[in-house]
Amino acid sequence: MTTPVLNERDRALLSGELGDGTAFAMRLVVRAAEVTGARRLIDVTRAHVDSCLYHGEATLDFVRRLADGHARVSVPTTLNVGAVDLLHPELNRGDPRVADRGRLLMDRYRALGARPTFTCAPYQLADVRPAVGEQVAWGESNAIAFCNSVLGARTNRYGDFIDIAAAITGRVPEAGLHLTEPRRATLVLRLADDVPETLRDADVLFPVLGIVLGRRAGSSVAVIDGLAHGQSEDRLKALGAAAASSGSVAMFHVVGSTPEAPSLDDALQHRAPGAVELIHLAELRAVR
Incomplete structure:
Protein backbone atom coordinates (compact mmCIF):
# COMPACT_ATOMS: atom_id res chain seq x y z
CA MET A 1 0.00 0.00 0.00
CA THR A 2 1.39 3.39 -1.05
CA THR A 3 1.87 6.09 1.58
CA PRO A 4 1.32 9.51 -0.04
CA VAL A 5 3.79 12.33 0.46
CA LEU A 6 2.05 15.14 2.34
CA ASN A 7 2.91 18.82 2.15
CA GLU A 8 3.07 21.16 5.12
CA ARG A 9 -0.60 22.13 4.92
CA ASP A 10 -1.67 18.50 4.64
CA ARG A 11 0.23 17.65 7.79
CA GLY A 21 -13.49 17.74 12.22
CA THR A 22 -11.00 18.78 9.57
CA ALA A 23 -8.46 16.28 10.89
CA PHE A 24 -11.08 13.54 10.60
CA ALA A 25 -11.82 14.55 7.00
CA MET A 26 -8.12 14.61 6.20
CA ARG A 27 -7.66 11.10 7.55
CA LEU A 28 -10.33 9.91 5.12
CA VAL A 29 -8.59 11.61 2.19
CA VAL A 30 -5.20 10.18 3.14
CA ARG A 31 -6.70 6.72 3.50
CA ALA A 32 -8.28 7.05 0.06
CA ALA A 33 -4.87 7.97 -1.33
CA GLU A 34 -3.35 4.88 0.25
CA VAL A 35 -6.05 2.64 -1.20
CA THR A 36 -5.79 4.13 -4.71
CA GLY A 37 -1.99 4.11 -4.70
CA ALA A 38 -1.71 7.88 -5.08
CA ARG A 39 1.75 9.26 -4.37
CA ARG A 40 0.48 12.68 -3.41
CA LEU A 41 -2.62 14.81 -2.98
CA ILE A 42 -3.75 17.63 -5.27
CA ASP A 43 -5.93 20.70 -4.80
CA VAL A 44 -9.52 20.84 -6.01
CA THR A 45 -11.26 24.11 -6.78
CA ARG A 46 -14.82 23.05 -5.97
CA ALA A 47 -16.94 20.11 -4.81
CA HIS A 48 -20.41 18.66 -5.29
CA VAL A 49 -21.59 16.58 -2.34
CA ASP A 50 -24.01 13.65 -2.45
CA SER A 51 -23.74 12.78 1.26
CA CYS A 52 -26.70 15.04 2.10
CA LEU A 53 -29.17 12.31 1.07
CA TYR A 54 -30.49 10.55 4.17
CA HIS A 55 -29.81 6.78 4.24
CA GLY A 56 -30.20 6.18 7.96
CA GLU A 57 -28.77 7.38 11.24
CA ALA A 58 -25.18 6.74 10.17
CA THR A 59 -25.43 9.65 7.74
CA LEU A 60 -26.43 11.97 10.58
CA ASP A 61 -23.79 10.54 12.92
CA PHE A 62 -21.12 11.25 10.33
CA VAL A 63 -22.02 14.89 9.68
CA ARG A 64 -22.50 15.45 13.41
CA ARG A 65 -18.92 14.36 13.98
CA LEU A 66 -17.72 16.88 11.41
CA ALA A 67 -19.83 19.66 12.91
CA ASP A 68 -18.80 18.88 16.48
CA GLY A 69 -15.20 19.18 15.30
CA HIS A 70 -15.93 22.64 13.81
CA ALA A 71 -15.31 21.55 10.22
CA ARG A 72 -16.24 23.84 7.32
CA PRO A 89 -43.34 19.08 2.16
CA GLU A 90 -47.08 18.42 2.26
CA LEU A 91 -46.69 15.99 -0.64
CA ASN A 92 -44.64 13.55 1.43
CA ARG A 93 -46.40 10.18 1.76
CA GLY A 94 -43.59 8.39 3.55
CA ASP A 95 -42.65 8.06 7.20
CA PRO A 96 -42.78 11.56 8.73
CA ARG A 97 -39.84 10.73 11.00
CA VAL A 98 -37.69 9.78 8.02
CA ALA A 99 -38.65 13.06 6.34
CA ASP A 100 -37.69 14.98 9.47
CA ARG A 101 -34.33 13.22 9.66
CA GLY A 102 -33.73 13.85 5.98
CA ARG A 115 -24.50 25.95 -0.93
CA PRO A 116 -28.07 24.56 -0.73
CA THR A 117 -28.50 23.86 -4.43
CA PHE A 118 -30.03 20.41 -3.84
CA THR A 119 -29.69 19.40 -7.48
CA CYS A 120 -28.26 16.40 -9.28
CA ALA A 121 -27.36 18.64 -12.23
CA PRO A 122 -24.90 21.21 -10.84
CA TYR A 123 -23.49 21.70 -14.32
CA GLN A 124 -26.71 23.54 -15.20
CA LEU A 125 -25.66 26.37 -12.86
CA ALA A 126 -23.49 28.80 -14.81
CA ASP A 127 -21.34 29.81 -11.84
CA VAL A 128 -20.67 26.19 -10.86
CA ARG A 129 -19.46 24.72 -14.15
CA PRO A 130 -15.73 23.93 -14.05
CA ALA A 131 -13.45 24.69 -16.97
CA VAL A 132 -11.59 22.21 -19.15
CA GLY A 133 -8.83 20.59 -17.11
CA GLU A 134 -10.06 21.99 -13.78
CA GLN A 135 -9.61 19.57 -10.87
CA VAL A 136 -12.81 19.11 -8.84
CA ALA A 137 -14.40 16.58 -6.46
CA TRP A 138 -17.91 15.73 -7.58
CA GLY A 139 -20.42 13.17 -6.41
CA GLU A 140 -23.61 12.06 -8.26
CA SER A 141 -23.08 9.62 -11.11
CA ASN A 142 -24.60 11.61 -13.98
CA ALA A 143 -22.83 14.79 -12.88
CA ILE A 144 -19.50 12.98 -12.75
CA ALA A 145 -19.95 11.66 -16.28
CA PHE A 146 -20.96 15.11 -17.55
CA CYS A 147 -18.09 16.83 -15.75
CA ASN A 148 -15.39 14.58 -17.18
CA SER A 149 -16.85 13.96 -20.60
CA VAL A 150 -18.76 17.06 -21.69
CA LEU A 151 -16.98 19.78 -19.72
CA GLY A 152 -13.52 18.21 -19.81
CA ALA A 153 -12.95 18.94 -16.12
CA ARG A 154 -11.44 16.22 -13.94
CA THR A 155 -13.02 14.27 -11.12
CA ASN A 156 -13.14 10.72 -9.86
CA ARG A 157 -16.35 9.11 -8.61
CA TYR A 158 -16.61 10.59 -5.13
CA GLY A 159 -19.21 8.75 -3.11
CA ASP A 160 -20.78 9.56 0.23
CA PHE A 161 -18.45 10.80 2.97
CA ILE A 162 -15.30 11.09 0.84
CA ASP A 163 -17.02 13.87 -1.14
CA ILE A 164 -17.50 16.10 1.90
CA ALA A 165 -14.03 15.17 3.16
CA ALA A 166 -12.62 16.54 -0.10
CA ALA A 167 -14.78 19.67 0.21
CA ILE A 168 -13.48 20.33 3.73
CA THR A 169 -9.81 19.71 3.01
CA GLY A 170 -9.74 20.92 -0.59
CA ARG A 171 -7.54 17.91 -1.35
CA VAL A 172 -7.96 14.61 -3.19
CA PRO A 173 -5.66 11.74 -4.19
CA GLU A 174 -3.80 12.31 -7.43
CA ALA A 175 -5.18 9.21 -9.08
CA GLY A 176 -7.65 7.95 -11.65
CA LEU A 177 -9.38 10.50 -13.85
CA HIS A 178 -7.48 13.38 -12.26
CA LEU A 179 -4.59 12.14 -14.42
CA THR A 180 -4.34 12.24 -18.20
CA GLU A 181 -3.54 8.63 -19.09
CA PRO A 182 -6.58 7.03 -17.38
CA ARG A 183 -8.82 9.33 -19.43
CA ARG A 184 -7.74 7.53 -22.60
CA ALA A 185 -10.43 5.53 -24.36
CA THR A 186 -9.62 1.83 -24.45
CA ASP A 225 -17.64 6.82 -33.23
CA GLY A 226 -20.13 7.33 -36.01
CA LEU A 227 -22.25 10.24 -34.80
CA ALA A 228 -22.39 13.67 -36.41
CA HIS A 229 -19.98 16.14 -34.85
CA GLY A 230 -21.15 18.91 -32.54
CA GLN A 231 -23.83 17.05 -30.58
CA SER A 232 -25.76 19.19 -28.09
CA GLU A 233 -25.14 19.18 -24.35
CA ASP A 234 -28.66 17.89 -23.75
CA ARG A 235 -28.01 14.84 -25.91
CA LEU A 236 -24.66 14.20 -24.25
CA LYS A 237 -26.27 14.65 -20.83
CA ALA A 238 -28.85 11.96 -21.65
CA LEU A 239 -26.12 9.69 -22.97
CA GLY A 240 -23.97 10.05 -19.87
CA ALA A 241 -26.80 9.72 -17.36
CA ALA A 242 -27.94 6.46 -18.94
CA ALA A 243 -24.38 5.11 -19.13
CA ALA A 244 -23.77 5.93 -15.47
CA SER A 245 -26.97 4.04 -14.58
CA SER A 246 -26.43 0.89 -16.64
CA GLY A 247 -22.71 0.76 -15.88
CA SER A 248 -20.18 2.59 -13.75
CA VAL A 249 -19.18 5.03 -16.47
CA ALA A 250 -17.41 8.09 -15.12
CA MET A 251 -16.14 9.27 -18.49
CA PHE A 252 -16.81 8.71 -22.18
CA HIS A 253 -15.82 10.36 -25.44
CA VAL A 254 -17.91 11.13 -28.52
CA VAL A 255 -15.78 11.86 -31.56
CA GLY A 256 -16.23 15.46 -32.66
CA SER A 257 -18.44 16.42 -29.71
CA THR A 258 -16.50 16.09 -26.44
CA PRO A 259 -13.45 18.21 -25.58
CA GLU A 260 -10.87 15.43 -25.48
CA ALA A 261 -12.08 13.75 -28.66
CA PRO A 262 -11.77 16.15 -31.60
CA SER A 263 -10.74 12.98 -33.43
CA LEU A 264 -10.79 9.27 -32.69
CA ASP A 265 -7.02 9.29 -32.46
CA ASP A 266 -7.12 12.03 -29.82
CA ALA A 267 -9.61 10.06 -27.71
CA LEU A 268 -7.27 7.07 -27.89
CA GLN A 269 -4.29 9.30 -26.99
CA HIS A 270 -2.63 8.10 -30.20
CA ARG A 271 -2.56 4.46 -29.19
CA ALA A 272 -4.36 1.36 -30.41
CA PRO A 273 -7.67 0.58 -28.70
CA GLY A 274 -8.11 -2.51 -26.60
CA ALA A 275 -11.21 -3.43 -28.59
CA VAL A 276 -13.47 -2.15 -31.36
CA GLU A 277 -17.13 -3.19 -31.16
CA LEU A 278 -20.14 -2.52 -33.36
CA ILE A 279 -23.55 -1.47 -32.06
CA HIS A 280 -26.32 -2.82 -34.27
CA LEU A 281 -29.86 -1.58 -34.67
CA ALA A 282 -31.29 -4.74 -33.11
CA GLU A 283 -29.46 -4.07 -29.84
CA LEU A 284 -30.73 -0.50 -29.71
CA ARG A 285 -34.29 -1.70 -30.35
CA ALA A 286 -34.00 -4.33 -27.62
CA VAL A 287 -32.87 -1.73 -25.09
CA ARG A 288 -35.68 0.66 -25.99
Whole structure:
Protein backbone atom coordinates (compact mmCIF):
# COMPACT_ATOMS: atom_id res chain seq x y z
CA MET A 1 0.00 0.00 0.00
CA THR A 2 1.39 3.39 -1.05
CA THR A 3 1.87 6.09 1.58
CA PRO A 4 1.32 9.51 -0.04
CA VAL A 5 3.79 12.33 0.46
CA LEU A 6 2.05 15.14 2.34
CA ASN A 7 2.91 18.82 2.15
CA GLU A 8 3.07 21.16 5.12
CA ARG A 9 -0.60 22.13 4.92
CA ASP A 10 -1.67 18.50 4.64
CA ARG A 11 0.23 17.65 7.79
CA ALA A 12 -1.26 20.63 9.59
CA LEU A 13 -4.78 19.53 8.69
CA LEU A 14 -4.00 15.98 9.72
CA SER A 15 -2.59 17.05 13.08
CA GLY A 16 -5.75 18.94 14.00
CA GLU A 17 -4.48 22.51 13.69
CA LEU A 18 -7.79 23.44 12.04
CA GLY A 19 -9.91 21.35 14.38
CA ASP A 20 -10.87 17.76 14.99
CA GLY A 21 -13.49 17.74 12.22
CA THR A 22 -11.00 18.78 9.57
CA ALA A 23 -8.46 16.28 10.89
CA PHE A 24 -11.08 13.54 10.60
CA ALA A 25 -11.82 14.55 7.00
CA MET A 26 -8.12 14.61 6.20
CA ARG A 27 -7.66 11.10 7.55
CA LEU A 28 -10.33 9.91 5.12
CA VAL A 29 -8.59 11.61 2.19
CA VAL A 30 -5.20 10.18 3.14
CA ARG A 31 -6.70 6.72 3.50
CA ALA A 32 -8.28 7.05 0.06
CA ALA A 33 -4.87 7.97 -1.33
CA GLU A 34 -3.35 4.88 0.25
CA VAL A 35 -6.05 2.64 -1.20
CA THR A 36 -5.79 4.13 -4.71
CA GLY A 37 -1.99 4.11 -4.70
CA ALA A 38 -1.71 7.88 -5.08
CA ARG A 39 1.75 9.26 -4.37
CA ARG A 40 0.48 12.68 -3.41
CA LEU A 41 -2.62 14.81 -2.98
CA ILE A 42 -3.75 17.63 -5.27
CA ASP A 43 -5.93 20.70 -4.80
CA VAL A 44 -9.52 20.84 -6.01
CA THR A 45 -11.26 24.11 -6.78
CA ARG A 46 -14.82 23.05 -5.97
CA ALA A 47 -16.94 20.11 -4.81
CA HIS A 48 -20.41 18.66 -5.29
CA VAL A 49 -21.59 16.58 -2.34
CA ASP A 50 -24.01 13.65 -2.45
CA SER A 51 -23.74 12.78 1.26
CA CYS A 52 -26.70 15.04 2.10
CA LEU A 53 -29.17 12.31 1.07
CA TYR A 54 -30.49 10.55 4.17
CA HIS A 55 -29.81 6.78 4.24
CA GLY A 56 -30.20 6.18 7.96
CA GLU A 57 -28.77 7.38 11.24
CA ALA A 58 -25.18 6.74 10.17
CA THR A 59 -25.43 9.65 7.74
CA LEU A 60 -26.43 11.97 10.58
CA ASP A 61 -23.79 10.54 12.92
CA PHE A 62 -21.12 11.25 10.33
CA VAL A 63 -22.02 14.89 9.68
CA ARG A 64 -22.50 15.45 13.41
CA ARG A 65 -18.92 14.36 13.98
CA LEU A 66 -17.72 16.88 11.41
CA ALA A 67 -19.83 19.66 12.91
CA ASP A 68 -18.80 18.88 16.48
CA GLY A 69 -15.20 19.18 15.30
CA HIS A 70 -15.93 22.64 13.81
CA ALA A 71 -15.31 21.55 10.22
CA ARG A 72 -16.24 23.84 7.32
CA VAL A 73 -15.92 23.45 3.58
CA SER A 74 -12.81 25.14 2.20
CA VAL A 75 -13.84 25.29 -1.48
CA PRO A 76 -17.13 26.31 -3.13
CA THR A 77 -19.41 23.34 -2.51
CA THR A 78 -22.84 22.51 -3.92
CA LEU A 79 -25.27 19.93 -2.56
CA ASN A 80 -26.98 17.10 -4.38
CA VAL A 81 -30.63 16.22 -3.89
CA GLY A 82 -31.87 15.51 -0.38
CA ALA A 83 -34.44 13.01 0.85
CA VAL A 84 -37.34 15.47 1.06
CA ASP A 85 -38.98 18.11 -1.11
CA LEU A 86 -38.35 21.36 0.75
CA LEU A 87 -40.74 23.30 -1.49
CA HIS A 88 -43.69 20.92 -1.16
CA PRO A 89 -43.34 19.08 2.16
CA GLU A 90 -47.08 18.42 2.26
CA LEU A 91 -46.69 15.99 -0.64
CA ASN A 92 -44.64 13.55 1.43
CA ARG A 93 -46.40 10.18 1.76
CA GLY A 94 -43.59 8.39 3.55
CA ASP A 95 -42.65 8.06 7.20
CA PRO A 96 -42.78 11.56 8.73
CA ARG A 97 -39.84 10.73 11.00
CA VAL A 98 -37.69 9.78 8.02
CA ALA A 99 -38.65 13.06 6.34
CA ASP A 100 -37.69 14.98 9.47
CA ARG A 101 -34.33 13.22 9.66
CA GLY A 102 -33.73 13.85 5.98
CA ARG A 103 -34.49 17.54 6.43
CA LEU A 104 -32.15 17.69 9.43
CA LEU A 105 -29.34 16.13 7.40
CA MET A 106 -29.79 18.71 4.65
CA ASP A 107 -29.63 21.48 7.25
CA ARG A 108 -26.46 20.02 8.76
CA TYR A 109 -24.67 20.17 5.41
CA ARG A 110 -25.77 23.74 4.90
CA ALA A 111 -24.28 24.52 8.31
CA LEU A 112 -20.90 23.24 7.08
CA GLY A 113 -20.91 26.07 4.54
CA ALA A 114 -22.20 24.18 1.52
CA ARG A 115 -24.50 25.95 -0.93
CA PRO A 116 -28.07 24.56 -0.73
CA THR A 117 -28.50 23.86 -4.43
CA PHE A 118 -30.03 20.41 -3.84
CA THR A 119 -29.69 19.40 -7.48
CA CYS A 120 -28.26 16.40 -9.28
CA ALA A 121 -27.36 18.64 -12.23
CA PRO A 122 -24.90 21.21 -10.84
CA TYR A 123 -23.49 21.70 -14.32
CA GLN A 124 -26.71 23.54 -15.20
CA LEU A 125 -25.66 26.37 -12.86
CA ALA A 126 -23.49 28.80 -14.81
CA ASP A 127 -21.34 29.81 -11.84
CA VAL A 128 -20.67 26.19 -10.86
CA ARG A 129 -19.46 24.72 -14.15
CA PRO A 130 -15.73 23.93 -14.05
CA ALA A 131 -13.45 24.69 -16.97
CA VAL A 132 -11.59 22.21 -19.15
CA GLY A 133 -8.83 20.59 -17.11
CA GLU A 134 -10.06 21.99 -13.78
CA GLN A 135 -9.61 19.57 -10.87
CA VAL A 136 -12.81 19.11 -8.84
CA ALA A 137 -14.40 16.58 -6.46
CA TRP A 138 -17.91 15.73 -7.58
CA GLY A 139 -20.42 13.17 -6.41
CA GLU A 140 -23.61 12.06 -8.26
CA SER A 141 -23.08 9.62 -11.11
CA ASN A 142 -24.60 11.61 -13.98
CA ALA A 143 -22.83 14.79 -12.88
CA ILE A 144 -19.50 12.98 -12.75
CA ALA A 145 -19.95 11.66 -16.28
CA PHE A 146 -20.96 15.11 -17.55
CA CYS A 147 -18.09 16.83 -15.75
CA ASN A 148 -15.39 14.58 -17.18
CA SER A 149 -16.85 13.96 -20.60
CA VAL A 150 -18.76 17.06 -21.69
CA LEU A 151 -16.98 19.78 -19.72
CA GLY A 152 -13.52 18.21 -19.81
CA ALA A 153 -12.95 18.94 -16.12
CA ARG A 154 -11.44 16.22 -13.94
CA THR A 155 -13.02 14.27 -11.12
CA ASN A 156 -13.14 10.72 -9.86
CA ARG A 157 -16.35 9.11 -8.61
CA TYR A 158 -16.61 10.59 -5.13
CA GLY A 159 -19.21 8.75 -3.11
CA ASP A 160 -20.78 9.56 0.23
CA PHE A 161 -18.45 10.80 2.97
CA ILE A 162 -15.30 11.09 0.84
CA ASP A 163 -17.02 13.87 -1.14
CA ILE A 164 -17.50 16.10 1.90
CA ALA A 165 -14.03 15.17 3.16
CA ALA A 166 -12.62 16.54 -0.10
CA ALA A 167 -14.78 19.67 0.21
CA ILE A 168 -13.48 20.33 3.73
CA THR A 169 -9.81 19.71 3.01
CA GLY A 170 -9.74 20.92 -0.59
CA ARG A 171 -7.54 17.91 -1.35
CA VAL A 172 -7.96 14.61 -3.19
CA PRO A 173 -5.66 11.74 -4.19
CA GLU A 174 -3.80 12.31 -7.43
CA ALA A 175 -5.18 9.21 -9.08
CA GLY A 176 -7.65 7.95 -11.65
CA LEU A 177 -9.38 10.50 -13.85
CA HIS A 178 -7.48 13.38 -12.26
CA LEU A 179 -4.59 12.14 -14.42
CA THR A 180 -4.34 12.24 -18.20
CA GLU A 181 -3.54 8.63 -19.09
CA PRO A 182 -6.58 7.03 -17.38
CA ARG A 183 -8.82 9.33 -19.43
CA ARG A 184 -7.74 7.53 -22.60
CA ALA A 185 -10.43 5.53 -24.36
CA THR A 186 -9.62 1.83 -24.45
CA LEU A 187 -12.85 0.71 -26.12
CA VAL A 188 -14.21 1.99 -29.44
CA LEU A 189 -17.97 1.65 -29.89
CA ARG A 190 -19.02 2.22 -33.49
CA LEU A 191 -22.54 2.46 -34.84
CA ALA A 192 -23.04 -0.26 -37.42
CA ASP A 193 -24.15 0.46 -40.97
CA ASP A 194 -27.66 -0.84 -40.20
CA VAL A 195 -28.32 2.12 -37.87
CA PRO A 196 -30.14 4.60 -40.16
CA GLU A 197 -29.11 8.22 -40.44
CA THR A 198 -32.52 9.37 -39.22
CA LEU A 199 -31.98 7.54 -35.93
CA ARG A 200 -28.41 8.79 -35.58
CA ASP A 201 -29.80 12.32 -35.48
CA ALA A 202 -32.80 11.63 -33.22
CA ASP A 203 -32.95 12.70 -29.57
CA VAL A 204 -34.35 9.30 -28.59
CA LEU A 205 -31.11 7.60 -29.62
CA PHE A 206 -28.97 9.08 -26.88
CA PRO A 207 -30.45 7.61 -23.69
CA VAL A 208 -30.77 4.26 -25.47
CA LEU A 209 -27.18 4.45 -26.68
CA GLY A 210 -26.15 5.37 -23.15
CA ILE A 211 -27.63 2.13 -21.80
CA VAL A 212 -25.57 0.18 -24.34
CA LEU A 213 -22.49 2.23 -23.51
CA GLY A 214 -22.81 1.47 -19.80
CA ARG A 215 -23.34 -2.24 -20.38
CA ARG A 216 -20.41 -2.54 -22.77
CA ALA A 217 -17.93 -0.24 -21.02
CA GLY A 218 -18.66 -0.96 -17.35
CA SER A 219 -16.15 1.23 -15.53
CA SER A 220 -13.77 1.66 -18.46
CA VAL A 221 -13.50 4.69 -20.75
CA ALA A 222 -15.07 4.24 -24.18
CA VAL A 223 -15.31 6.42 -27.27
CA ILE A 224 -18.36 6.47 -29.53
CA ASP A 225 -17.64 6.82 -33.23
CA GLY A 226 -20.13 7.33 -36.01
CA LEU A 227 -22.25 10.24 -34.80
CA ALA A 228 -22.39 13.67 -36.41
CA HIS A 229 -19.98 16.14 -34.85
CA GLY A 230 -21.15 18.91 -32.54
CA GLN A 231 -23.83 17.05 -30.58
CA SER A 232 -25.76 19.19 -28.09
CA GLU A 233 -25.14 19.18 -24.35
CA ASP A 234 -28.66 17.89 -23.75
CA ARG A 235 -28.01 14.84 -25.91
CA LEU A 236 -24.66 14.20 -24.25
CA LYS A 237 -26.27 14.65 -20.83
CA ALA A 238 -28.85 11.96 -21.65
CA LEU A 239 -26.12 9.69 -22.97
CA GLY A 240 -23.97 10.05 -19.87
CA ALA A 241 -26.80 9.72 -17.36
CA ALA A 242 -27.94 6.46 -18.94
CA ALA A 243 -24.38 5.11 -19.13
CA ALA A 244 -23.77 5.93 -15.47
CA SER A 245 -26.97 4.04 -14.58
CA SER A 246 -26.43 0.89 -16.64
CA GLY A 247 -22.71 0.76 -15.88
CA SER A 248 -20.18 2.59 -13.75
CA VAL A 249 -19.18 5.03 -16.47
CA ALA A 250 -17.41 8.09 -15.12
CA MET A 251 -16.14 9.27 -18.49
CA PHE A 252 -16.81 8.71 -22.18
CA HIS A 253 -15.82 10.36 -25.44
CA VAL A 254 -17.91 11.13 -28.52
CA VAL A 255 -15.78 11.86 -31.56
CA GLY A 256 -16.23 15.46 -32.66
CA SER A 257 -18.44 16.42 -29.71
CA THR A 258 -16.50 16.09 -26.44
CA PRO A 259 -13.45 18.21 -25.58
CA GLU A 260 -10.87 15.43 -25.48
CA ALA A 261 -12.08 13.75 -28.66
CA PRO A 262 -11.77 16.15 -31.60
CA SER A 263 -10.74 12.98 -33.43
CA LEU A 264 -10.79 9.27 -32.69
CA ASP A 265 -7.02 9.29 -32.46
CA ASP A 266 -7.12 12.03 -29.82
CA ALA A 267 -9.61 10.06 -27.71
CA LEU A 268 -7.27 7.07 -27.89
CA GLN A 269 -4.29 9.30 -26.99
CA HIS A 270 -2.63 8.10 -30.20
CA ARG A 271 -2.56 4.46 -29.19
CA ALA A 272 -4.36 1.36 -30.41
CA PRO A 273 -7.67 0.58 -28.70
CA GLY A 274 -8.11 -2.51 -26.60
CA ALA A 275 -11.21 -3.43 -28.59
CA VAL A 276 -13.47 -2.15 -31.36
CA GLU A 277 -17.13 -3.19 -31.16
CA LEU A 278 -20.14 -2.52 -33.36
CA ILE A 279 -23.55 -1.47 -32.06
CA HIS A 280 -26.32 -2.82 -34.27
CA LEU A 281 -29.86 -1.58 -34.67
CA ALA A 282 -31.29 -4.74 -33.11
CA GLU A 283 -29.46 -4.07 -29.84
CA LEU A 284 -30.73 -0.50 -29.71
CA ARG A 285 -34.29 -1.70 -30.35
CA ALA A 286 -34.00 -4.33 -27.62
CA VAL A 287 -32.87 -1.73 -25.09
CA ARG A 288 -35.68 0.66 -25.99
